[in-house]
Amino acid sequence: MKKILKYTSLVLILFLCVILFNTLTLKSDKFLVEEVDKVEVPDGAIDRFTGALKFKTISSGNTKENYDDEFYKLHDYLETSFPLVYSSLKKQTFNQSLLFKWEGENEELNPIMLMSHLDVVPVDQTTLNDWEAPPFSGIVKDGIIFGRGTLDDKVSVLGILEAVENLINNGFNPKRTIYLAFGHDEEIGGNNGAGVISNYLEKKGVELEFVLDEGGFISEGLIPGVDKPVAMINVAEKGYVSYELTIKTKGGHSSQPPRNNTIGSLATAITKLESNQFKLKMTPLIKTQINILGAEMSFLGKMFFANSWLFKNFLLEGFNAKTSIAPTIISGGIKDNVIPTTASVIINFRIMTGDDSNKIKQHIIKTIDDERISVKEINPANLPSPVSDYNSDSFKLIQKTISQIFPKVIVTPGLIGGGTDTKHYEKISKNAYRFYPMRANSENISGVHGINERISISNYKEIVQFVYQFLINQNNNDNE
Numbered sequence: 001m002k003k004i005l006k007y008t009s010l011v012l013i014l015f016l017c018v019i020l021f022n023t024l025t026l027k028s029d030k031f032l033v034e035e036v037d038k039v040e041v042p043d044g045a046i047d048r049f050t051g052a053l054k055f056k057t058i059s060s061g062n063t064k065e066n067y068d069d070e071f072y073k074l075h076d077y078l079e080t081s082f083p084l085v086y087s088s089l090k091k092q093t094f095n096q097s098l099l100f101k102w103e104g105e106n107e108e109l110n111p112i113m114l115m116s117h118l119d120v121v122p123v124d125q126t127t128l129n130d131w132e133a134p135p136f137s138g139i140v141k142d143g144i145i146f147g148r149g150t151l152d153d154k155v156s157v158l159g160i161l162e163a164v165e166n167l168i169n170n171g172f173n174p175k176r177t178i179y180l181a182f183g184h185d186e187e188i189g190g191n192n193g194a195g196v197i198s199n200y201l202e203k204k205g206v207e208l209e210f211v212l213d214e215g216g217f218i219s220e221g222l223i224p225g226v227d228k229p230v231a232m233i234n235v236a237e238k239g240y241v242s243y244e245l246t247i248k249t250k251g252g253h254s255s256q257p258p259r260n261n262t263i264g265s266l267a268t269a270i271t272k273l274e275s276n277q278f279k280l281k282m283t284p285l286i287k288t289q290i291n292i293l294g295a296e297m298s299f300l301g302k303m304f305f306a307n308s309w310l311f312k313n314f315l316l317e318g319f320n321a322k323t324s325i326a327p328t329i330i331s332g333g334i335k336d337n338v339i340p341t342t343a344s345v346i347i348n349f350r351i352m353t354g355d356d357s358n359k360i361k362q363h364i365i366k367t368i369d370d371e372r373i374s375v376k377e378i379n380p381a382n383l384p385s386p387v388s389d390y391n392s393d394s395f396k397l398i399q400k401t402i403s404q405i406f407p408k409v410i411v412t413p414g415l416i417g418g419g420t421d422t423k424h425y426e427k428i429s430k431n432a433y434r435f436y437p438m439r440a441n442s443e444n445i446s447g448v449h450g451i452n453e454r455i456s457i458s459n460y461k462e463i464v465q466f467v468y469q470f471l472i473n474q475n476n477n478d479n480e
């Protein structure tokens with residue numbers, strides 16, 4: 001007995017030693033760069049930005065609404081606002097999307113592309129009174145710019161153009177060709193904008209080194225346990241698919257409800273799915289994130305993050321590292337005393353790296369185990385994106401630029417659940433990095449697609465400085 005006790009305590013001590021060792025040895029890789037003089041952003045930049053917010057370039061998804069004119073007016077506005085961009089770069093229009101080509105000196109280098117989108121989501125009219133300033137006014141109050149597009153995503157369209165205008169003015173000549181691509185329908189899938197531009201470039205044989213797009217930001221206090229701001233350069237995005245589940249029964253009179261009522265059975269199917277989630281997945285990308293963020297935490301947080309072999313599921317749940325299941329639309333029933341013969345639900349899935357729509361369908365059928373329910377894919381699925389290389393020179397250049405402009409910020413590659421226009425460029429681009437330095441915190445993040453979308457003047461200037469410095473870094477790198 002004594003012996004067993006002795007061995008058990010030995011194992012326990014060893015176990016604690018391993019946990020402690022891992023915790024104490026998890027250190028951050030300090031990415032040291034020399035600080036730079038940030039470019040001076042002229043005050044006129046704010047007027048140019050707020051002016052662009054006034055155009056109702058809305059992607060509503062409703063084919064009866066047409067905002068084309070607003071897009072063309074915005075095009076004209078950009079042309080008068082950025083004369084050097086329009087005279088030095090070659091501009092092409094694809095539907096209401098814009099593509100600029102800034103010819104580089106060295107044809108042997110693959111071009112790069114800075115992307116963003118001109119369209120915005122509609123404003124829920126019932127929330128208009130909750131806005132501190134009307135969503136298409138571009139009004140500035142106490143250093144804060146209000147309006148649709150201040151975070152998603154006119155902010156980066158204008159930020160890019162402002163930076164390029166300044167670079168041209170300062171005599172900058174790119175070594176490698178730079179494309180600027182601004183889609184007009186990102187919020188409804190991007191097929192007629194980014195999709196068309198990508199097809200055009202593919203036909204011309206263009207092969208991009210990488211695209212830089214929205215989809216990552218500087219998170220301030222949004223990651224539990226990490227005090228420092230974190231810049232997420234998202235190198236992958238989840239896929240997207242929705243399934244419609246329809247139940248068909250004989251229906252009947254509500255005074256004589258059958259045991260397996262139509263709506264009740266559908267509800268059971270939904271509940272089964274929600275309690276049978278997809279498996280959590282530890283991918284190399286998530287592991288990298290765990291190491292980088294864990295190193296910034298206090299002892300307790302660090303202990304969890306440094307011992308992901310032990311706290312795997314807890315951590316992965318936090319990273320939402322699985323295909324997610326979200327019922328979003330339900331319908332059925334015609335009258336309060338009639339048991340309907342049919343009812344249906346639409347369930348949206350965000351597909352984790354490594355999963356696909358067929359796997360999802362099989363999971364649904366197996367889990368609900370009800371032959372009365374049919375399972376139909378609504379639109380063709382968007383598969384999860386490839387995972388871009390986060391050890392590439394390009395990634396390091398973005399990281400370097402962030403560290404120069406935002407010296408105290410932690411940089412990590414990441415995975416996002418939402419989709420961006422980058423998916424259209426997968427076929428012609430080696431890598432896709434999703435990051436512009438909008439500062440997101442618990443106060444303002446709900447403004448994206450929500451109420452009171454806003455950004456500070458100082459943050460907008462930082463975005464211009466980031467793009468400016470990034471293109472200089474890219475050029476210096478290409479000169480070596």
Ligand SMILES: [Zn+2]
Pocket residue numbers: 117152153186214
């Ligand atoms: Zn967007």
